[in-house]
Amino acid sequence: MQKKKMFWSTLAVMLIAAMALGACQTAVTPATEAPTSGETVAALPQGQELANAYAGQYKGTIVTMAGPFTDQDEVVFNDSIKSFEEKTGIDIQYTGSKEFEANINIRLDGGDRPDIVDYPQPGLLKYAVEKGYAIDMTTLINPDWIKTNYSQAWQDLATMTGPNGPITAGIWARANGKSFVFYPKKAFDEAGYKVPTTWQEMMDLTAQIASDGDTPWCIGIESGAATGWTMTDWIEDVMLRVNGPEAYDKWVAGELKFDSPEMNEVLDYIEAIWFNDAYVYGGRAAIPTINFGDAPKPMFENPPKCWFNRQGNFVTTFFPEEAVAGVDYSFFYLPGIKEEWGKPVLGAGDIYAVFHDRPEVRAVIQYFSTGESLKVWVEQGGAILTHNDASLDWYVDPVTRGVAETIRNATTFRFDGSDMMPGAVGAGTFWKYMTDYVSGSVTREEALKAIDASWPK
Amino acid sequence: MSVAQVKKPKPDGNNFSGNILAWFGTTLGQILVSILVPALTFLVLWQGYLFLQKANAPQIVQVLVAIIWGVGGVALLYLVTNWLVMKLPKRISKVLQPFVFVGPAVVIMGWFLAIPVLRSLIASFKNYLGTQWVGFDNYKFAFTDPRMLETFRNNLLWLIFGTAFSVGLGLLIATLADRTKAEVLYKSIIFTPMAISFVGAGVIWKFIYTYKGTGVGIQEIGLLNAIVTGLGGTPQPWLSLPPWNNFFLIIIMIWLQTGYAMVILSSAIKGVPSELLEAARIDGATEIKAFFSVIVPYIKGTLLTVTTTIVIFSLKTFDIVRVMTGGNNGTNVIANEFYLQSFTYTDAGKASAIAIVLLLLVTPVIVNNVRQYNQSRRGF
Numbered sequence: 001m002q003k004k005k006m007f008w009s010t011l012a013v014m015l016i017a018a019m020a021l022g023a024c025q026t027a028v029t030p031a032t033e034a035p036t037s038g039e040t041v042a043a044l045p046q047g048q049e050l051a052n053a054y055a056g057q058y059k060g061t062i063v064t065m066a067g068p069f070t071d072q073d074e075v076v077f078n079d080s081i082k083s084f085e086e087k088t089g090i091d092i093q094y095t096g097s098k099e100f101e102a103n104i105n106i107r108l109d110g111g112d113r114p115d116i117v118d119y120p121q122p123g124l125l126k127y128a129v130e131k132g133y134a135i136d137m138t139t140l141i142n143p144d145w146i147k148t149n150y151s152q153a154w155q156d157l158a159t160m161t162g163p164n165g166p167i168t169a170g171i172w173a174r175a176n177g178k179s180f181v182f183y184p185k186k187a188f189d190e191a192g193y194k195v196p197t198t199w200q201e202m203m204d205l206t207a208q209i210a211s212d213g214d215t216p217w218c219i220g221i222e223s224g225a226a227t228g229w230t231m232t233d234w235i236e237d238v239m240l241r242v243n244g245p246e247a248y249d250k251w252v253a254g255e256l257k258f259d260s261p262e263m264n265e266v267l268d269y270i271e272a273i274w275f276n277d278a279y280v281y282g283g284r285a286a287i288p289t290i291n292f293g294d295a296p297k298p299m300f301e302n303p304p305k306c307w308f309n310r311q312g313n314f315v316t317t318f319f320p321e322e323a324v325a326g327v328d329y330s331f332f333y334l335p336g337i338k339e340e341w342g343k344p345v346l347g348a349g350d351i352y353a354v355f356h357d358r359p360e361v362r363a364v365i366q367y368f369s370t371g372e373s374l375k376v377w378v379e380q381g382g383a384i385l386t387h388n389d390a391s392l393d394w395y396v397d398p399v400t401r402g403v404a405e406t407i408r409n410a411t412t413f414r415f416d417g418s419d420m421m422p423g424a425v426g427a428g429t430f431w432k433y434m435t436d437y438v439s440g441s442v443t444r445e446e447a448l449k450a451i452d453a454s455w456p457k
Numbered sequence: 458m459s460v461a462q463v464k465k466p467k468p469d470g471n472n473f474s475g476n477i478l479a480w481f482g483t484t485l486g487q488i489l490v491s492i493l494v495p496a497l498t499f500l501v502l503w504q505g506y507l508f509l510q511k512a513n514a515p516q517i518v519q520v521l522v523a524i525i526w527g528v529g530g531v532a533l534l535y536l537v538t539n540w541l542v543m544k545l546p547k548r549i550s551k552v553l554q555p556f557v558f559v560g561p562a563v564v565i566m567g568w569f570l571a572i573p574v575l576r577s578l579i580a581s582f583k584n585y586l587g588t589q590w591v592g593f594d595n596y597k598f599a600f601t602d603p604r605m606l607e608t609f610r611n612n613l614l615w616l617i618f619g620t621a622f623s624v625g626l627g628l629l630i631a632t633l634a635d636r637t638k639a640e641v642l643y644k645s646i647i648f649t650p651m652a653i654s655f656v657g658a659g660v661i662w663k664f665i666y667t668y669k670g671t672g673v674g675i676q677e678i679g680l681l682n683a684i685v686t687g688l689g690g691t692p693q694p695w696l697s698l699p700p701w702n703n704f705f706l707i708i709i710m711i712w713l714q715t716g717y718a719m720v721i722l723s724s725a726i727k728g729v730p731s732e733l734l735e736a737a738r739i740d741g742a743t744e745i746k747a748f749f750s751v752i753v754p755y756i757k758g759t760l761l762t763v764t765t766t767i768v769i770f771s772l773k774t775f776d777i778v779r780v781m782t783g784g785n786n787g788t789n790v791i792a793n794e795f796y797l798q799s800f801t802y803t804d805a806g807k808a809s810a811i812a813i814v815l816l817l818l819v820t821p822v823i824v825n826n827v828r829q830y831n832q833s834r835r836g837f
Contacts, residue, residue, distance in 0.1 A: 102800035282670020285694045424802035439697035
């Protein structure tokens with residue numbers, strides 16, 4: 001009898017638990033749906049939902065976000081969205097991950113989709129678009145606003161083909177330019193060197209610095225699992241300068257082979273600097289072992305141990321904190337090689353994609369389509385915006401302003417090719433074989449043939 | 458419960474609860490209860506699942522519910538199924554009862570092991586998105602692509618040298634330490650690296666192999682290069698010197714695994730009866746002869762188990778390569794190529810094919826290992 005009693009009490013407890021859980025669950029659901037109704041507010045150019053959000057209609061809702069930036073960048077990003085959160089009461093929960101590239105597709109496939117994702121490269125987003133996860137931006141944001149606030153080049157870069165045809169897969173956030181050579185300005189001026197404006201002048205100066213007993217270039221391509229990307233950036237930059245944008249586009253699309261006269265010419269230019277032990281700090285063999293962020297550091301020693309670091313504008317975050325932009329360091333545009341191709345700029349950027357369509361998510365993404373959303377980041381340094389409504393006055397130091405100006409004034413702007421190639425090449429064999437080629441474990445011909453062979457058919 | 462059933466409570470008009478219980482004793486009541494109870498259990502578990510899936514409740518509440526739901530759910534499932542089975546005639550319940558205990562384990566194993574393997578197998582015949590069948594294309598890649606051939610070569614190096622040195626050194630140290638007074642000290646020193654994770658070991662050894670290059674005012678900070686320059690040599694970029702860099706990586710595994718081999722083998726050596734050794738010595742065997750003719754055959758079983766375990770380790774090697782070189786400069790291994798294909802190149806097809814190949818490579822070793830284990834334990 002005792003046993004039977006225990007059984008009934010267990011049953012009773014189960015019942016109560018089921019009811020309690022059921023109650024909890026139903027109590028939670030309506031909370032997210034409640035604010036959709038409400039009085040109508042005049043729409044903003046970005047869309048109706050942003051206006052609703054400012055009217056406080058989505059107060060207490062949560063929008064989840066994932067992206068690759070962590071640490072300091074995450075703090076700055078949270079600072080830049082703080083005022084929006086305060087004004088609207090929407091809580092944007094950002095989670096950064098250093099393993100973002102590896103995790104995001106698993107999260108998408110597993111159904112654990114963040115509302116908004118910040119992609120560091122469009123190649124990754126392509127996967128989400130092909131799988132049909134990404135929501136067309138023109139359904140979330142007023143299409144006219146997208147047209148006004150983003151240049152045609154950026155719009156084209158955001159157009160991708162999903163299962164139901166081409167869509168605007170995302171909107172651009174931050175951009176970076178990569179065609180820059182940073183140098184220690186103070187020492188540079190004291191030594192009487194002149195900023196080179198042509199490739200030949202740059203090579204002459206390189207030879208001069210070497211004959212003065214110094215090492216001209218700081219080059220490092222180590223970057224953990226992504227080792228090699230600095231080399232591929234160099235190749236892309238020189239490709240634009242030697243063969244022009246059309247050949248570049250063909251090459252990115254896989255129509256122009258790696259093992260081609262064009263590419264070999266590009267590598268001739270690069271080898272002239274990279275494989276000359278007198279020109280590179282640490283010599284050729286050290287290049288694959290030096291982290292790209294550590295590479296510019298010898299520039300800031302007194303006297304500088306190396307003088308040039310070709311890198312994207314984001315590298316300034318790796319510079320010593322006490323170094324002052326425009327005084328201790330500055331940059332010059334990596335000079336053109338063949339005159340007919342003008343002044344091309346190589347760049348990259350972050351793109352936002354949306355995976356859940358809820359009113360508050362619309363409000364947030366409409367907000368993100370304004371330059372205002374990242375103003376704080378710009379003012380704190382390290383970000384350059386793709387938005388047309390962002391003012392050049394926001395950039396605090398002359399170096400970033402110069403970079404932003406160079407990007408806007410570029411006769412040709414091309415997106416980082418390795419980010420646009422299929423992942424197996426752009427984030428795989430291109431990096432890998434260029435690293436092996438620099439370290440000397442494979443020959444140039446072997447490397448180029450191997451990359452061609454790895455291109456998905 | 459069965460006791461309660463035998464002594465069915467007699468219907469008692471004065472006792473209300475007695476009446477109810479009596480009703481439950483009837484066949485119809487029993488059937489109803491048998492259906493109702495599992496249904497209720499299911500309802501509770503399902504509600505818990507829904508709650509966990511959707512809940513916006515504070516994290517602490519969610520965690521508590523998850524724990525109660527998880528642990529309680531297992532207990533509840535067991536209680537209810539056991540109760541149901543016990544209600545059945547004894548003949549049937551006797552047959553069914555083992556499954557109440559084994560069933561959940563089998564289901565969970567199937568869910569977490571068998572189904573994923575099956576899904577990988579299916580994915581390996583599809584394209585990178587898993588949308589089209591591509592036949593054996595991915596396997597063609599796995600067995601002919603130069604990158605894959607490189608990984609096979611390197612895994613073979615890991616297999617041969619990693620295992621041979623780990624087991625060989627482990628055996629040597631175990632034997633020698635067995636005869637010293639400070640055995641515990643020596644063994645502790647050799648065993649300590651076992652406590653370090655592969656990634657941690659990778660970071661430590663990165664400092665040993667660091668190379669800073671040559672040029673004006675450059676100082677080597679790597680231990681190995683410090684030794685080399687101290688002896689008058691020129692510093693080397695150890696990790697980008699194929700094929701030698703593979704051996705520099707394998708040394709790390711040996712450093713980590715020797716301790717494991719040593720501890721297991723040491724206990725086996727201690728199990729060798731001293732009469733046997735004494736008899737061999739009286740018969741005039743030298744120490745070396747006694748070692749190879751008495752000790753080694755005696756511990757053969759343990760030796761095989763240790764070897765196969767380390768063989769599996771070396772086939773699956775990933776962390777060290779990932780941390781140290783990322784598979785660049787000719788050091789790639791199968792597991793790293795699988796990781797790259799899956800997570801960096803998002804090619805589920807090729808990644809699955811590589812995973813299946815790796816599984817096929819490890820399977821014979823595991824089968825052998827289990828068989829060995831069964832033999833030494835008799836009856837599992």
